[in-house]
Amino acid sequence: MLEALVSRLTVKMRVAYAGALFVFLFGLALGIIFPAYFTSVVVPVVEKTFDHVGAINSDFELLALIFAKNCLVAVLVLAAMPAAALLARRAERCWVLKCLAGMGWFFGKALPVLALAINGVFIAWISVILYQDGLPVAVLIGGLAPHGVFEITALILACGYAFAGPADISSRARFFVRNVTPLLALAALLEVYVTPVVMQYLLR
Template sequence: MGRIARYFLYLLMVFFVGIAMGLIYSLLQPEKAVEYMKTIAQQLGSLSKSPFKNFITIFVHNSWVALLTLISGLFFGIGPAILVMTNGFVVGLVVGVLWENGMPPRTLVLGLTPHGIFEIPAFILAGVAGVCWYKKIVEDKDRGRGFKEGASFALRMYGVVLAMLLVAAFIEAYITPNVASLG
């Protein structure tokens, strides 16, 4: 198995650990979980009635988070694991809080899955790009060449990430609200 696939699977496992931690936290500390969820919602801001504005807001926000995840790979290759786990924790927390407050499982699945199919792998791929960049620097015997090659590779991967996030934002803004309301 190649390096990229190994890093991807590792970060995917970290994401699922984060989800489990968020779910457990929401069950053990329901009041704190609700407060934390409210804080996150306030930081992200409210969405508009315009799907196009929501699409832009979601895409820009997620693009910045993905870039931060990529760049965090330069911090000894562990930054992406921390950010991916945090993202998973938030997903688990939100699912746990909504579940505890009576949201039907079908609505939860329909609210997360359509755009999550693109968004989650995109964030993980951004983390993989950052780790690969870091590894290229560490393995560089030519001093300086690894940084440039790693940066070039990371930017190409970030282009793929942006394309995936564009699709995810479109789905989240235009499709998810209609599909999730079926539950």
């Protein structure tokens, strides 16, 4: 099944997905090699995240928050270029719209790169910090792999499609619903209900 799916991809899309994977791995490498450099940036984000999570009263609320956050990132990545194209079509006599269209085109290219690199840096940074604090590698893998495999796959799919897929909003909406949403829903379910169980088991 996977071979059939890959065989249907154009060379352009294969290159785009390979590029998305490379950017993510590059972010991972940066986070591993320079964890101290990113501490001042990442720590406030982690603290704010824990504040939000601490205010949540149920697993379902946490599930909804994780799913919504990840969907928002994917939607922004996929929608930036169609939004720029729409503005460009209506910008013939308005310099403000022309500027917005140019910014949209830039963010349409830059957002996928930023999303992939930031996720890579964050995962690597928190893994290095926890390992340095004495958390076993097996526990780190158990805390990331169950949901991370699906979440990162969804991100790479969204960003790769943003790099080289059709720029019309209908195609991107269909791609999001059919390919990205199911993976993000599964990732959120695993993160809330499975990952904690795996970590507790490994920490015994």
